[in-house]
Amino acid sequence: MAGAARATHGMEQREVGRQQVFDTIRAAGRIARIDIARQTSVSPATVTAITSELLAAGLIEEIVPEDREGAKRGRPRVALKIRGAAHLLAGLKIADRAVTVILVDFEGQTVAEYDQPLPHPVMSPAEMVGLVEAALDGACKLAGRSRTEISGAGVGLSGLIDARNNFVHWSPNLDARNVHLGRMLSEALPCPFFIDNDANLVAKAEQLFGEGRNTSDFIVITIEMGVGMGIVIDNRIYRGERGCGAEFGHTKVQLDGALCRCGQRGCLEAYVGDYALLREANIRSGAAPEEDLSRLYARARRGDAMAQSILDRAGRMFAMGLANVINIFDPKLVILSGEQMAYDFLYSEAxxxxxxxxxxxxxxxxxxxxxxxxxxxxxxxxxxxxxxxGVSALTIKGLAMNET
Known part of the structure; x- marks a missing residue:
């Protein structure tokens, strides 16, 4: 038993080492083996062994410098990089009007972009599976690729989501609660699916491509139809024990207040989200119902007292919520993101x-x-x-399994 435990521990250690080396290569873009050893504190011999495994698995490739100046002084240092052709990956954002799909290679280079309209904003789990299937088909057709070539797909969905289990507790896009959506998608389509709250994925995008680059601790707040938050602490997304952490939109700002889409009352989202602002405008207005936030904003800019009061209240509620977040987390950086950033009523000087x-x-x-x-x-x-x-972790875990 003790021998088996030591063997298991050794295998886990090797897997951690592989993941560490692989992540270092991805973060650097291109890097020599000796620099990997220096950055990870892994011995040069171990780095050489791990990178040989990653090369054999087709996950990375060697790049010989084109500039061979200095070759007289010795052999040029060969750099390592992620092999883009190793995997084709998909990312999907399911919004209220459309599914946006992006196909990327293993380096993250864009292969295709595609939008699939939603037939209606709320659907059954089976309808959502069919929608994802159609959206992936459309993106693959545009790229001249096959859906069977996709190694994995990430899905961003608003709501309360257990990302570790790809399980949806509740989403405004679904007409059912407690849905094993990841399992349903993986059974219907030939690749693993990784599902997370869409605000967490905005935080991931900001971390890799946007305002959060080179910042280890920051918060992203998204304001669109709903209100979301992604928290990055020590370069990792914080999700909470049940996957329900960082639900900024469902923090309470008014006792027994306005009705939220989640079924509770007094949530910040019920005063700040697109649907909440339009709902309030339609309740107060005797004219044709507002269907577009831009028109409500334009009315406020023209001096319409009713429109101004709705946006002013949203600004006051948002300021209260944002101050609470800062008081709790004391972050270095807060990023306000989303479609509502086209309008300044939530970040005006007031x-x-x-x-x-x-x-x-x-x-x-x-x-x-x-x-x-x-x-x-x-x-x-x-x-x-x-x-x-997710695909990187599964692939590296597979290397460890091949050792047994």
């Missing part, structure tokens, strides 16, 4: 002044707040990056 007034006062600068407006494609890129991580 709103930011309310935030500053409500944050615990110490003799140190407040966290930096950056605005990053982007569309569904960047959310999908975060989902693709999540799939890339």
């Amino acid at each position: 709103v930011l002044a309310r935030v500053r007034a409500s944050v615990v006062q110490v003799d140190a600068p407040l966290p930096e707040i950056r605005i990053h407006e982007w569309g569904d494609l960047m959310w999908a890129k975060g989902a693709a990056a999540y799939a890339m991580e």
Whole structure:
């Protein structure tokens, strides 16, 4: 028994070492073996053995420098990089009107981009599986590839999601609760699926491609139809024990307040989300119902008192919520992201002044707040990056299994 335990521990150690070396290569883009050893504190001999395994598995490749100046002084240092052709990956962002798909290679280079309209914003789990299948087919057709070539797919979905088990507790896009969506998708389509809350995947995209690069600790707040939050602590996304952490939109700002899509009352989202603002406008207005936030914003800019009061209240509620987040986490950086960043009523100077007034006062600068407006494609890129991580981990685990 003791021997078996030591063997298992040794196998786990080797798997951790492989993952560490692989992650270092991906983060660097191109890197020599000796530099991997220096950055990871893994011995050069072990780095050589691990990279030989990764080369044999086709996950990485060698790059000989084109500039051979200095070759007279010795053999040029060969760099290692991720082999882009090793895997084709998909990232999907399921929104209220469309599914946005991006196909990338194993290096993260874009292969194709595609949008699949939603027939309706709320669907059954089976309908969602069919929607994902159609969206992947459309993206593959555009790229001249086959769906069977996809090694893994990441899916960003709003709601309460247990990412470790690819399990959806609740999503406004589904008409059922407690859905094993990842299992359903993997059974219907020939690849593993990795599902997470869409705000977490925005945080992943910001970490790899956006405002969060080279920042180990930051928070992303997304404001669109709903309100989400992604938390990065020590370069890792924090999800909570049940996968329900960071639900900023469902923090309470009003006792027995407005009805939220989640079924509870007084949530921040019920005052700030697109649907909440339009709902309030339609309740107060005797005219034709508002269906587009841009028109409500334009009315407020023209001096419409009713529109101004709706957006002012949203700004006050948001300032309260944002100040609470800063007081709890004290982050270095806060990124405000999403479609509503096209309108400044949530980050006007008046709103930011309310935030500053409500944050615990110490003799140190407040966290930096950056605005990053982007569309569904960047959310999908975060989902693709999540799939890339998942496929990498499965592949490296497979190398360890081959040893037994």
